[in-house]
Amino acid sequence: MSNIINLSLSELVSNIRNKKISSNESTLAFVDRSKKSKHLNSYNEETFENALKKAKEFDSKPDFNKKLPGIPMAVKDLFCTKNVKTTASSKILSNFIPTYESTVTQNLWNEGAILLGKLNCDEFAMGSSNETSYFGNVISPIDKDLVPGGSSGGSASALAAKLTPATIGTDTGGSIRQPASFTGTVGLKPTYGSCSRYGIVAFASSLDQAGPMTRNVQDAALLLEVMSSFDSKDSTSVDFKRPLYLKDLSKDIKGKKIGIPKEYRVDGMSQEIEKLWEDGKKYLKDCGAEIIDVSLPHTKFALPTYYIVAPAEASSNLARYDGVKYGFRTEGDNLIDMYEKTRSAGFGEEVKRRIMIGTYVLSSGYYDAYYLKAQKVRRLIKNDFDNVFKKVDAILTPSTPSSAFKVGDKSNDPVSMYLNDIFTVPVNLAGLPGISIPAGLDKKGYPLGLQIIGKSFDEQNILNIAYSMEDKINFKFNLKEWWMND
Amino acid sequence: MIKDYLIERNGKKYEVVIGLEVHAQVLSESKLFSTSPTKFGSEPNTQVSLVDAAFPGMLPVINEFCIKQAIKTGIGLNAKINNKSIFDRKNYFYADLPQGYQISQYKDPIVGEGSVVLDLSSGTKTVGIERLHLEQDAGKSIHDIDPKNTLVDLNRSGVALMEIVSKPDLRSPEEVNVYIKKLRSIMRYLGTCDGNMQEGSLRADVNVSVRKQGEDKYGTRCEIKNVNSIKFMQMAIEHEANRQVDILEEGGKIDQETRLFDTKKNETRSMRSKEDAHDYRYFPDPDLLPLEFSNDYVESIKKEIPELPDQKKSRFIDKFNLSSYEANILVSDLDTSKYFEEVIKNSDVKLSANWITGELFALLNEKNLEITECPISAKNLSKLINLIKDGTISGKIAKTVFEMMSDGDKNPIDIVKEKGLKQQSDPKELEKLIEKVINENQDKVKEYKSGKEKLFGFFVGQAMKVSGGKANPQLVNEILKKKLK
Numbered sequence: 001m002s003n004i005i006n007l008s009l010s011e012l013v014s015n016i017r018n019k020k021i022s023s024n025e026s027t028l029a030f031v032d033r034s035k036k037s038k039h040l041n042s043y044n045e046e047t048f049e050n051a052l053k054k055a056k057e058f059d060s061k062p063d064f065n066k067k068l069p070g071i072p073m074a075v076k077d078l079f080c081t082k083n084v085k086t087t088a089s090s091k092i093l094s095n096f097i098p099t100y101e102s103t104v105t106q107n108l109w110n111e112g113a114i115l116l117g118k119l120n121c122d123e124f125a126m127g128s129s130n131e132t133s134y135f136g137n138v139i140s141p142i143d144k145d146l147v148p149g150g151s152s153g154g155s156a157s158a159l160a161a162k163l164t165p166a167t168i169g170t171d172t173g174g175s176i177r178q179p180a181s182f183t184g185t186v187g188l189k190p191t192y193g194s195c196s197r198y199g200i201v202a203f204a205s206s207l208d209q210a211g212p213m214t215r216n217v218q219d220a221a222l223l224l225e226v227m228s229s230f231d232s233k234d235s236t237s238v239d240f241k242r243p244l245y246l247k248d249l250s251k252d253i254k255g256k257k258i259g260i261p262k263e264y265r266v267d268g269m270s271q272e273i274e275k276l277w278e279d280g281k282k283y284l285k286d287c288g289a290e291i292i293d294v295s296l297p298h299t300k301f302a303l304p305t306y307y308i309v310a311p312a313e314a315s316s317n318l319a320r321y322d323g324v325k326y327g328f329r330t331e332g333d334n335l336i337d338m339y340e341k342t343r344s345a346g347f348g349e350e351v352k353r354r355i356m357i358g359t360y361v362l363s364s365g366y367y368d369a370y371y372l373k374a375q376k377v378r379r380l381i382k383n384d385f386d387n388v389f390k391k392v393d394a395i396l397t398p399s400t401p402s403s404a405f406k407v408g409d410k411s412n413d414p415v416s417m418y419l420n421d422i423f424t425v426p427v428n429l430a431g432l433p434g435i436s437i438p439a440g441l442d443k444k445g446y447p448l449g450l451q452i453i454g455k456s457f458d459e460q461n462i463l464n465i466a467y468s469m470e471d472k473i474n475f476k477f478n479l480k481e482w483w484m485n486d
Numbered sequence: 487m488i489k490d491y492l493i494e495r496n497g498k499k500y501e502v503v504i505g506l507e508v509h510a511q512v513l514s515e516s517k518l519f520s521t522s523p524t525k526f527g528s529e530p531n532t533q534v535s536l537v538d539a540a541f542p543g544m545l546p547v548i549n550e551f552c553i554k555q556a557i558k559t560g561i562g563l564n565a566k567i568n569n570k571s572i573f574d575r576k577n578y579f580y581a582d583l584p585q586g587y588q589i590s591q592y593k594d595p596i597v598g599e600g601s602v603v604l605d606l607s608s609g610t611k612t613v614g615i616e617r618l619h620l621e622q623d624a625g626k627s628i629h630d631i632d633p634k635n636t637l638v639d640l641n642r643s644g645v646a647l648m649e650i651v652s653k654p655d656l657r658s659p660e661e662v663n664v665y666i667k668k669l670r671s672i673m674r675y676l677g678t679c680d681g682n683m684q685e686g687s688l689r690a691d692v693n694v695s696v697r698k699q700g701e702d703k704y705g706t707r708c709e710i711k712n713v714n715s716i717k718f719m720q721m722a723i724e725h726e727a728n729r730q731v732d733i734l735e736e737g738g739k740i741d742q743e744t745r746l747f748d749t750k751k752n753e754t755r756s757m758r759s760k761e762d763a764h765d766y767r768y769f770p771d772p773d774l775l776p777l778e779f780s781n782d783y784v785e786s787i788k789k790e791i792p793e794l795p796d797q798k799k800s801r802f803i804d805k806f807n808l809s810s811y812e813a814n815i816l817v818s819d820l821d822t823s824k825y826f827e828e829v830i831k832n833s834d835v836k837l838s839a840n841w842i843t844g845e846l847f848a849l850l851n852e853k854n855l856e857i858t859e860c861p862i863s864a865k866n867l868s869k870l871i872n873l874i875k876d877g878t879i880s881g882k883i884a885k886t887v888f889e890m891m892s893d894g895d896k897n898p899i900d901i902v903k904e905k906g907l908k909q910q911s912d913p914k915e916l917e918k919l920i921e922k923v924i925n926e927n928q929d930k931v932k933e934y935k936s937g938k939e940k941l942f943g944f945f946v947g948q949a950m951k952v953s954g955g956k957a958n959p960q961l962v963n964e965i966l967k968k969k970l971k
Contacts, residue, residue: 080543093542100536102543199543205772234545235774313772316575319586320540324638335581335636362577362767371769 004029009071009166009219010246016062016069023062023070023114026165027055030072030116034163039483040139042148042158044077045085045118054114066112067226074164076155077118078125079105079210080199084115088201089133090123092321092328092346102199103231104168104210111226116164120154123348124318125175125203127151128420131411132350139407140183141483142446146404149179149420155213156183161483166214166223170200172207173306174400174424177436180213181399181449184438184477186466187213188220189424191457192431193238196231202317204310205236207428217437217467221245224459243460251468254288258465259392263299264423266401272442273398280396280439280450283472289465292392296384301377302426307418308361308374309429314351315358321346353414382430389455394465397423399436399449423451433459437466438475447477491658492699493727495735499699502727503707504662504692505654508669509647510679511623511687512555518622518646519546519589526685530628530639538644540584545773548573552646553777555678556596556620557787559648562672562794563615565600567784571619573774577767582625582638590649592768595619596777602652602672603796604664605814613665614653623647648679654693654704659720666690666716667818671795675820689714694726696734705730706740710747710754722747726754798823806835815843821857828864833871841871845888861892870898878902879909880959911958913965916949919957920965923948934970942966 004026007015015021031048051072058070080086080098087093101109109115122132130138130153140148141161148157152169156179159167169176171189180187188211195210202208212223225246230239260281265274281291323329323342330345332338347355361370388395401422410417427434432453439450450469454462493500517524520537537544560567574592597618604611625643627636650669656662670681670688681688695707710726713719725747730740744763745754770776793801795817802813816839817823829838846867850860870887873879879887879902887898887907902908910916923945924931934941949962 086542088542096542098541098543100541197543198545201542202773233547235547236772312769316577316587316767316769319577319579320542320584322579322586324581325539325584326541336579339579359767362769364765364767367767367769 005033005162007165008215010216010222012071012165013067013069013222016071017064023055023058023072024052026070027051027072027114027116030164033161034074034116034158036484037141037161037163039485040141040157040161040163041136042120042138042154042161042163043074043117044087044089044120044135044154047084047115047117051114051116058112058114063112067222068108068111068113071113071165072116073108073113074116074119074155074158074167075105075108076121076152076167076169078121078170078201079168080201081105081115081118084118086118086201087134088124089121089135090321090347090351091134092342093201094134094328096327098199100199103196103229103233104200104227107226107229108168113226119152119158119167121169122151122153122175123351124201124314125151125170125172125208126314126350126354128174128178128417129405129407129410130154130157130179131407132348134348137407139483140404141479142183142404142477144482145407146446147182147407149182149404151175152179152187152213156180156185156187159183159185159213159215160479162479166212166219168210168223168227169213170203170208170210171424171428172203172209172310173428174421176211176213177399177424177434177449177451178420180436181438181451182404182447184447184475185213185215186217186220186435186437187211188224188435188459188463189427189433190224190228190459191238191433192428193236194228194242194433194457194459196229196234196237198231198233204313205317206313207306207310209428217435217463217470218246218249220435220466221249221463224463238457240457245460245463248460249467250464251287251471253284253465253468256289256394256461256465257292257392258284258289259292259294259388259395261294261296261299261388261395261397263296264397266422269401272448273401276440276448276450277396277398279473280469283469284396284465286472287468294388294392294395296381296388296426298377298380298384299426302381302429303418303422305374305377305381306421306425306429307357308370309378311354311358312362312371313358315355315362318347318351318355350414378429381426385426385430385432385453393455394458394462395453397451397453399423399451403442403444403446403448427451427453432456433462435462435466437470437473438477439469439473440475441477447475491660493696493731495731498735500696500727500731500734501699501701502657502723503654503695503697503704504656504658504723505707506652506656506662506665506693507691508650508652508666509689509691510559510650510669510673510681512552512620512646512648513677513679514549514551514555514646516549516551517644518549518552518620520644522644524645526687528641530637530641532641534640534643538584538640540586546589546771548774548777549646552620553596553779554787555646556618556648557784558676558791559650559673559678560597560600560618561788561791562676562678563597563600563602563618563650565615565618566598568594568596568598569781569784570594570776570778571596572776573620573771574768575771576621578764580624580627581636582627582640582643584625584640584643588622588624589771589774590621591619602665602668604661604668605810606661606664611661613655613661616651616653618648618650621647621649654695659723662692662719662723663716666719668795671818671820675792675794683715686714690719692719692722692726694723694730695740696727696730706742708740708742708754709744711744711757713747718747718749721749721752722754725752729754806830806839808835808839812839812843819857825857825860825864829868829871831868833868834875837871837875838868841867845885849888849892861895862888863895866891866895866897873898873902877909877911877958879907880955882959883907883909883955886955907956909958910953910956911961913961916957916961916965919952920945920949920962920969923952924969931970942970945970
């Protein structure tokens, strides 16, 4: 059965449809491998028994018209799952069991998928290395002591280690694309408004988007098709005609104009990244695309803008975790004392840091200088993209400024950690879709990713470009199963 | 003309300046951002959705009906309707505020400047409206059930409120009384707020400052939070204004602060100073898009606006020739005006107005009833008025009949018939009756004729008494005058 875990999502789907593999067999394979991969710490909650039960139910009454027929899948622990613990990797929600299901996960189950478990992530999705989780850091299967990236680090780790055929994450400033890049997988952040935010533990409401994390571009197209839906329960959900991304997936990108933004050539960028980017351009040309130099002049303001807007929203979004209604509580002498004790003990350092930054930038006397200005700069960043997209169909950039780093390397230096998001953050600020695909290895043999940024709701186009490049890149990583125990 | 409301101290006169922030609960089936019901008085925590209790990942979705209600109210306040407004988060921690923020409108409210006309005994006065915005109500903290714990009821959490902010145009407790009643009247006409103060559907924060008469600059104000009856508002203003005058007269300075009114001690006391004021960290709620609608949308709502008190009053004055005073009383409450219009369908207008504002109001007052609970139907009151008008019964008998009608809404025609209360208007019968009275009181006749004209009333009384009150008093007068010549 070892071959089951090596199948891509699309291959697994067709094998199940062709009755070559049952849902039970495939679920068993991933459960078995997950059980042997505790070292990675990718799961917060395992629902293996229930998954096997569901798989048998599927096999007894299979519906092969579903898009994910009997497919087992673990998801990021930021999606609320009915009757299954949902913690956002925080102590403050460590005992929280929702009575409801997020729209995105419901969409998966509606198409036949089966929940394998909840995957570790940075606490409230705040982090770039999955080291801020209350349940401990996640290890990348790429190498010993290597971070998988974050915040969807558990998702990236589980996907790269083949503990799940595909997974879903959320991306507020790069939380899907950066870990995908670190682990040699594909991660897509859809246009803001494409996937419903209903039932996803909120970090920064104006930036959060759920998206697929997969082994290849085809799988990403399939999973996005299932995840994306208009949802009246989310006021920012956009009602547009959603394409059949998988069906319309094409390698014909002849004549497409691809922009290369000069501002992404940041100071101190390594030769490896430089070369990766150059290779990317070459592959695109090979596919018949046209490369055009473009300028996104406000790029350098994106990171500071992000680190004002996101914490501001987070400081307010996390106010509900006060020990009163649900979740963790430390008793106190009075209400204020209870709040202080609960929140002091319930949140980790990074979360507290961002709540403090957010509270500060919204405070009277500072609001205009920080929050308001950041909103204006955000508009300018969006305008930059709008202008460039008058000339090009998509933009190519590196996904991250470097490959994955070791556990503990940056955890004491928040600013250097924040710099990891430098290429991904502008995309969230502009609400655009972006996909990271594995594009090569650095000197250490660690994966590196390239990012393709598209126009609003033009996911099909960036999927097609990624699909064509994927072929040319022909990315290979020799996964040594060093973490497995028997 | 009543005197200006001024506070006198040491020969100096102080004017009181008042502005109100009225919180009016929107009349709607469900909450502002969730589908939970809003019914008052339900078991604690039975009208709470996941959104109201701020569960992780829950998102607000605007209830369009509440938007319409706010627009309607804005139209009723002759106010500017803003086609684009923004919902902001007002951040603060409290046990009955599950989200840790209240969704409100800060810089861009749905309704802008407007005005309300007050009918005062001294004439009319226009009070400016600064703005109206929509916001969520909080839940309720209950401190007196459990000796150790505060209990929280979230039924009210998320219910839509309209905050109506007046300009500092009010000058006395009496004007505040009239202003609140006028607002309530307008909203009841519109069906946008039931105005029920006992149930907390209408409450107000009262801003009070004082200044020497004739001064242009406003004094430093204090805000008295959450006063829930007109009486308490008036008491609070009176106390607070006097407190401020005392301070100024002692050479002190008013601190801008938030105060609470203690209804038992009849005094206001400091809740928090300006320095301790919350920093609410308002910012646009990223879960909600700006609220935008077209002029056509507003126009279509305008078409649903019923006749409002001011228009109705003008109509009553113009069409029915009522006095401004009478018209005002009849229109101030929508149900009263409906009752009145029902009665006058078949009856004399002036007489109807008199009876409703007189006997009927007295009856309702005595029994502490609303007009909607009135024991006498408009139809039967109309019949009674017709019996008076056509001379079937006298006004005096009518009062007796009216009393009998109040017990089970009886038809006055039946009462008159059953009790034989029909007025005696046959001149021959009355002549006989009066002759009898004269014959039996010859001594009084002599006195009368010798100049004691006051005795005329005595003869009328006797005649009425003999007739059992049924004699037509007008005819009795006429005949008596003739006979006693």
